[in-house]
Amino acid sequence: MRQSFFYGTVILIVSGAVTKILGFANRIVLSRIIGAEGMGLYQMVVPILYFLITLTTFGLPVAIAKQVAESEAANDHKKTRRVLLLSLFICGGISLSVCLILLLGAKLLTARLFTDARASVVLLAAVPVIPIASISSVLRGYFQGKHNMIPTAASQLLEQVVRMTLVVVMSLSFMHLGVEYATAGAVASIIFGECAGLWYIIWQYRRSSRQSAEMMAKTPLLASLAESRENLRELLAVSFPVTMSRLVGSLAYVLEPMIVPFALLYAGIRTAEATALYGQFAGMAVPLLLFPTFLTYSMSISLVPAVAEAAFQKNAPLVHHRIYQAMRITLVIGAPCTVLLYVFAEPLCALLYGSAEVGILLKEMAPFSVFLFFQAPLASALQGLDCSRTVLRNTLIGAVVKTIAMLLLTAQPAFGIHGAVISLNLGITLVTLLHFASLMKGIGFTMDVTEFAKIGSAMIVMGYSGSYMASHWFADLPVGRMLAVCSLASCLLYLLMLVGLRVLGKQDVRRIPWIGEQLALFFPRR
Numbered sequence: 001m002r003q004s005f006f007y008g009t010v011i012l013i014v015s016g017a018v019t020k021i022l023g024f025a026n027r028i029v030l031s032r033i034i035g036a037e038g039m040g041l042y043q044m045v046v047p048i049l050y051f052l053i054t055l056t057t058f059g060l061p062v063a064i065a066k067q068v069a070e071s072e073a074a075n076d077h078k079k080t081r082r083v084l085l086l087s088l089f090i091c092g093g094i095s096l097s098v099c100l101i102l103l104l105g106a107k108l109l110t111a112r113l114f115t116d117a118r119a120s121v122v123l124l125a126a127v128p129v130i131p132i133a134s135i136s137s138v139l140r141g142y143f144q145g146k147h148n149m150i151p152t153a154a155s156q157l158l159e160q161v162v163r164m165t166l167v168v169v170m171s172l173s174f175m176h177l178g179v180e181y182a183t184a185g186a187v188a189s190i191i192f193g194e195c196a197g198l199w200y201i202i203w204q205y206r207r208s209s210r211q212s213a214e215m216m217a218k219t220p221l222l223a224s225l226a227e228s229r230e231n232l233r234e235l236l237a238v239s240f241p242v243t244m245s246r247l248v249g250s251l252a253y254v255l256e257p258m259i260v261p262f263a264l265l266y267a268g269i270r271t272a273e274a275t276a277l278y279g280q281f282a283g284m285a286v287p288l289l290l291f292p293t294f295l296t297y298s299m300s301i302s303l304v305p306a307v308a309e310a311a312f313q314k315n316a317p318l319v320h321h322r323i324y325q326a327m328r329i330t331l332v333i334g335a336p337c338t339v340l341l342y343v344f345a346e347p348l349c350a351l352l353y354g355s356a357e358v359g360i361l362l363k364e365m366a367p368f369s370v371f372l373f374f375q376a377p378l379a380s381a382l383q384g385l386d387c388s389r390t391v392l393r394n395t396l397i398g399a400v401v402k403t404i405a406m407l408l409l410t411a412q413p414a415f416g417i418h419g420a421v422i423s424l425n426l427g428i429t430l431v432t433l434l435h436f437a438s439l440m441k442g443i444g445f446t447m448d449v450t451e452f453a454k455i456g457s458a459m460i461v462m463g464y465s466g467s468y469m470a471s472h473w474f475a476d477l478p479v480g481r482m483l484a485v486c487s488l489a490s491c492l493l494y495l496l497m498l499v500g501l502r503v504l505g506k507q508d509v510r511r512i513p514w515i516g517e518q519l520a521l522f523f524p525r526r
Contacts, residue, residue, distance in 0.1 A: 008149035009329065012298035015153035020294050022160040026167060030186055033171050038183045045122045045187065049129060051250060052102075056095040056134045059242030060087045061141035062304055062383055063235045068145025069305035069384075070312040080145075082231050087138045090235075095131040102127050118180035125184035125191075132194040139201045145305045151204040152301065155197035163193035241388035245379075245395045252399040256282065259403065260420050263410035277417040284353050285361040286424070289369055292337040296330050296373045300380035307384030316443070319385070323445055326377045331455050332504070334373035336494050339463045340487055342366035344470070351479045361421055368425040371432040378435035387442060394434035402427025451503060458497035466490035499523060 031039050064087045071079035102109070102123065110120040136155065143151040170185035257278065264274035303326050310318040341348075345366060346359030379391045402423050409419030439445040469486045477485065498504040510520040 006325065006329075008147060008302040009299045009326075011149045011153050012301055013295055013333075015157050016294040016298040019156050019160045020291075022157075022164055026160070026164045029164070030167055030171065033168065033175075034179060034182050034186060038171075038179045038186075041119055041122050041180055041183045042186060044119045045126055048123075049126045049187075052098055052130055053133050053137075054246050054250070055243070056098050056130055057091060057137045058094060059239030059246070059388075060091055060235065061137045061144075062242045062380075062388075063087070063238035064138060064141035065144040065301075065305045066238055066308040066384060067231070067234055068142055069147070069309040072146055073309045073312045079231065080142075083235065084138075084142050086232055086235060087141070088135065091134045091138050092131065095134040099127050099130055102130075118178075121180045122184045122187055125187045128191050129187075129194055132191065132198055136194060136198045136201055139198070139205060143201070143204070144301060145308075147302075147305060147309075148208075149302055151201050154204075155200045158200050159193040159197035161193075162196040163189045166192050238383065238386070238388050241392040242383065245388075245392045248392070248395050248399050252403055255403060256406070259407050260410055260417075263407055263419070264416060266411040267413045267416055269416065278420075280355065280358045281361055281417055281420055284349065284355070284358045285365060285421075288348070288352075288362055289341065289365050289372070292334065292341075292369070293372060293376070295333050295337075296376045299326055299329060300376040303377055303380040304384045307381050311385055319443060320445060323377075323381045323439070324447060326381065327374065327447055328451070330373050330377055331370070331452060332498065334370060335455055335459045336462060336491050337373070338366055338369045339459050339466065339490070339494070341369060343463050343466045343490075344483055344487065347470070347479050347483055351483065361417070364418065364421045365425060368428050371429045375428065375432045375435065378432060378439065382435060382438060382442075385442060387438065390438045390442075391435070394431050394438065397434060398427045398431035401430055454501040454503050455498070458494050458501065458503070461497055462490045462494040465493050 030042070034042070064083055067083045068080050071077070071083065106120045106124050106127075107117075110117060110123055140152045140155065143149070166189040167186050170189045171182045172185075174181035174185040260278050260281070261271075261274045264277060265271065269277065303322065306322045307319055310322060342363055345363035346356045349359035349362060350356045379395075382388070382391050405426055406420050406423035409415045409422055410417065412419060415422065436445075466486050466489070469489060470482060474482045474485055495504070504523070506520045506523045506525045509523045
């Protein structure tokens, strides 16, 4: 079932929010069962697991979404099938090769990579996740290319529900064997979640295209591959730069815990204090900064096929409209997140971490979160326009500048850990501005400054009112209740400002899935 760009985006945002909350709850439950030691083993393996999934998918979910959108726009269903078959073949081959390497060398890898040999048990338990998650990602990309976001949204929700249901049972079942086996059981719950998600996507595929599935089954594999050299080249032209962009980001992330503590030591800070400061920065402040990005990530998923389809049809006004629509939605949703992170940074960190000092770091980063929110949709727009290499170049420039600045500034006693904050802000801003400049140069994309200025004024009013309420009206309330009341009240004021300034109106609200028509009754036209 094809959805409009706006409808599909809202579906992904809602499912992303629910999935994020369930994942957070799952992490809390797991930590209570396996404790700090088990979580340490879990955190050793899971980041590597997701890194390997990124490698094995090889950027194909983005590439297949783009190629399928173009072939569907041309009504070329044979090409759609060839692209899907090629993607599954490549992804399956890479993921099985990686699994074989892990199975044969798990103990050697853990001995070299980890300080705790018990991580090998957890790593072995995680191996089956790789091919299942990789195949699921390709099939999601296929549906995204057909502008059907429901399989992606529903499968992610199903995965998380199954994981959350089984994580308690699986981890407790193996606890008597030791904490490493309990942790392996928790990782095994990911396998069942991924299997459930894959089953749902396959069911959706067979339900929506039985005839296509039969035709694919009758098509000889080698003949399909022989006819698909051009499709393979097109897929790799998108997937390779996408993979490299992600690897650049991952490498910069890997270097960060080496650079920042070293630079702090050079600045004259003791080892224990340097470790604590880096923990406040990377382990506490940055996760809060990144938390709202699932909203814009959801949008970027649906933007690639939407832009690719319009570009293939050579419909320049539609390309501009869809990118502008994405930027507008990003700012409308991201603006209140930026305000809340800035205004309530210190009480929020005091509540969550028991440390208002973390709030100082978060407050320094919060204004730049707007650029962070824009980054994923801008990158997706460029990928949809066949500019994946441009995204790679911009990401590489940003990573290099951020890393160098982090080394130089953090090592200065005058900056210390604040140098890392400045460097992160610089990297985020630079990459986003480079993406925007690339769009301006490539297609002459511009934005309506007036409407964005209106949203900016609503942000200022929201921020001032939230700060005033927190310090005057509700200062005597417990921190948690004060944050809840002030956040809700200031967000409501922000919404009223958008309506009053004619940024948001009946025609916008009506397009919200399921409840739009009912909500639109309370909004005027803009």
